[in-house]
Amino acid sequence: MNGIHDMGGMQCMGPIVREENEPRFHEEWEGRVFGMFFTNFAEGHFNVDMFRHAIERMGPAEYLETSYYEHWLHVYETVLVERGILTQAEIDEKIASLRQAGD
Amino acid sequence: MPTLTPEMVPGLVAAGASCRMDAEVAPKFKVGDTVRARDINPLSHTRLPRYIRGRTGRIVHDHGVFAFPDTSAESGTHSDPQHVYSVRFEGSELWGSHANANSCVYIDLFDDYIDPA
Amino acid sequence: MAHDHGHNAPPSDTAMRAKALETLLTEKGLLDPAAIDALVETYETRVGPRNGARVVARAWTDSDYKARLLEDGTGAIAELGFSGVQGEDMVVVENTDDVHNLVTCTLCSCYPWPTLGLPPIWFKSAPYRARSVIDPRGVLREFGVELSEDVEVRVWDSNAELRYLVLPQRPAGTEGMSEDELAGLVTRDSMIGTGLAQAPAG
Numbered sequence: 001m002n003g004i005h006d007m008g009g010m011q012c013m014g015p016i017v018r019e020e021n022e023p024r025f026h027e028e029w030e031g032r033v034f035g036m037f038f039t040n041f042a043e044g045h046f047n048v049d050m051f052r053h054a055i056e057r058m059g060p061a062e063y064l065e066t067s068y069y070e071h072w073l074h075v076y077e078t079v080l081v082e083r084g085i086l087t088q089a090e091i092d093e094k095i096a097s098l099r100q101a102g103d
Numbered sequence: 104m105p106t107l108t109p110e111m112v113p114g115l116v117a118a119g120a121s122c123r124m125d126a127e128v129a130p131k132f133k134v135g136d137t138v139r140a141r142d143i144n145p146l147s148h149t150r151l152p153r154y155i156r157g158r159t160g161r162i163v164h165d166h167g168v169f170a171f172p173d174t175s176a177e178s179g180t181h182s183d184p185q186h187v188y189s190v191r192f193e194g195s196e197l198w199g200s201h202a203n204a205n206s207c208v209y210i211d212l213f214d215d216y217i218d219p220a
Numbered sequence: 221m222a223h224d225h226g227h228n229a230p231p232s233d234t235a236m237r238a239k240a241l242e243t244l245l246t247e248k249g250l251l252d253p254a255a256i257d258a259l260v261e262t263y264e265t266r267v268g269p270r271n272g273a274r275v276v277a278r279a280w281t282d283s284d285y286k287a288r289l290l291e292d293g294t295g296a297i298a299e300l301g302f303s304g305v306q307g308e309d310m311v312v313v314e315n316t317d318d319v320h321n322l323v324t325c326t327l328c329s330c331y332p333w334p335t336l337g338l339p340p341i342w343f344k345s346a347p348y349r350a351r352s353v354i355d356p357r358g359v360l361r362e363f364g365v366e367l368s369e370d371v372e373v374r375v376w377d378s379n380a381e382l383r384y385l386v387l388p389q390r391p392a393g394t395e396g397m398s399e400d401e402l403a404g405l406v407t408r409d410s411m412i413g414t415g416l417a418q419a420p421a422g
Contacts, residue, residue: 001146002153008326008377009154009198010350016362018342024264029235032242034263034338035256038115038305042107043250048122049176052328053148068329068344070234076241086244094240102231106250109258116262121308122381150379152326154353166309169381187380189311203357206373211380 001053004060030069036076046079054078122170126184131214136162138190139220140212148176151216155208159220160192163209171213185214263338271302272335272385273406275312276417277399280390290314293385297335307334307383313376314387315413320367322360322413323376323384324352330378332385336411343412353377363414376413386413393420 007013025031040046046054054075055063063071080086107115132138140155150172165188170181190212194202231239245251275297279286289296293310297303310332313321325331326349331339342348352359356373360366367373376384388410394402397420409415 001148002144005327006153007346007350008152008352009354010346011354013347013350016342016345016347016351016359019340022340024338025260027232027235029232029238031260031264032256033238035259036238036242036245036251038112038259039107039245039251039255041120042105042111042115047175047179047181048120049148049172050179052172053176055328056148064346068341073234073238073241077237080241080245085248085250086241090244091237091240094244095236098236098239098243102236106252107255108252109254112255112258112262115305116259116267117304119304119306119308123309150327152377152379154326166311166380166382172380187382189382198354201354203355203373204369205371206356206375208353208375208377210377211382213380 001056003056004058004063005056025069033069033072033076037072040076040080045083045085046075050079051075122172122175122181124168124170124181124184126168128168128184128186130165130186132162132165132186132188132217132219134162134165134188137220138162138188138212138217140190140217141215143216145173147173149173151212152210154197155192155210155212158192158196160190160196160210162188163191164189166211169213171215173215183215187211187213188217190217263333267333268337269335269406269408269411270403271300271337272332272408272411273403274300274399275302275335275385276387276406276411277403279312279387280394280402281399286387289387297385302334304334306330307332309382310335310385311376311382312385312387313374315389317389318370319372319374320360320365320413321374321376321384321386322352322356323378323386324349325378326350326353327379330383332383335385336408340408360414363409365414365416386411388415388417391417391419 055071081088139159142157168184169187171183174183192208194206279289289312293312329344353375356375405418407415410417
């Protein structure tokens with residue numbers, strides 16, 4: 001699809017921002033989301049092409065405003081619901097209960 | 104499929120999951136051929152970027168046979184095996200007079216992304 | 221539930237979403253959190269650009285190895301024990317006096333994990349992906365690499381399942397250095413093509 005991900009040759013994106021001694025993961029959740037690629041892949045929930053296409057289907061503004069591992073998280077939330085592994089209601093309830101437990 | 108356990112991690116990491124397919128598929132092109140990237144605009148998944156579509160390049164290497172991502176994204180499994188070629192596009196072909204001097208792009212294109220030029 | 225982190229900041233919405241998914245999949249028996257611990261540990265400590273530097277240093281000191289590396293990247297890299305996820309099918313491209321190679325992935329973030337580890341944020345960023353193919357010399361300049369127009373710049377867009385590693389030029393003044401010493405001069409960026417190998421100290 002002719003999505004925002006297809007960036008080759010676009011202009012005015014600004015300077016390339018580099019970070020010295022960048023850690024592999026900036027937040028603990030990034031590592032968890034990284035690992036879930038492998039666990040979900042091993043379960044057969046998606047292949048790499050489906051994974052990439054789920055990122056491409058993000059809205060362009062959201063794609064640009066969210067970080068790399070948020071794209072991955074978006075894939076799981078999208079594909080696992082589409083494939084009937086989880087329901088959106090289940091996910092919403094779990095987030096609510098985790099938030100309550102954390103208060 | 105069995106759930107991934109810590110014991111399985113080193114093996115999975117070291118082996119990976121190549122998209123190369125062990126299939127007898129005749130190549131449609133050969134090294135040295137001049138090809139034009141197709142002007143396709145599917146709503147589905149493709150790995151043919153817009154900046155290459157409609158442009159003319161030259162095949163420099165045949166990487167062998169791989170699953171075709173446009174099909175595999177729909178089927179969920181390695182599908183539609185075909186040859187993948189390293190194709191060289193001159194900067195001027197891609198960017199006209201705004202191209203960097205003495206520059207080019209090498210990109211990997213499947214049989215279904217190209218036509219003879 | 222007890223906080224399992226040492227800081228007081230509330231978890232972000234994103235962290236909560238990630239936790240919710242991991243918890244749900246674990247409850248359904250579709251995920252073993254210990255596998256994720258092992259994956260994080262692997263990619264934090266065992267997989268990184270030191271691996272690629274070993275490959276480069278070997279190629280600089282062993283011409284037979286270099287020939288194999290350029291002919292069959294995957295096989296030659298596996299000789300040193302590096303293989304697997306996102307390095308299943310490797311191509312190594314050599315910088316020379318006449319050619320400078322630069323690797324990118326305009327469509328996403330494809331990168332040779334077994335030799336370079338996980339990609340830095342800038343490699344995955346919109347500015348790099350967008351500009352690397354249309355203005356590679358400008359990108360190189362931004363990274364402090366100024367090339368004469370006599371040097372051909374080849375940009376490798378990793379759009380399919382081949383993964384690319386640049387074999388940088390061996391710096392001058394390194395005659396007689398050991399393979400280990402040479403590996404210390406090989407930076408991550410020199411293997412992406414946005415940098416050069418370091419000159420020896422002194």
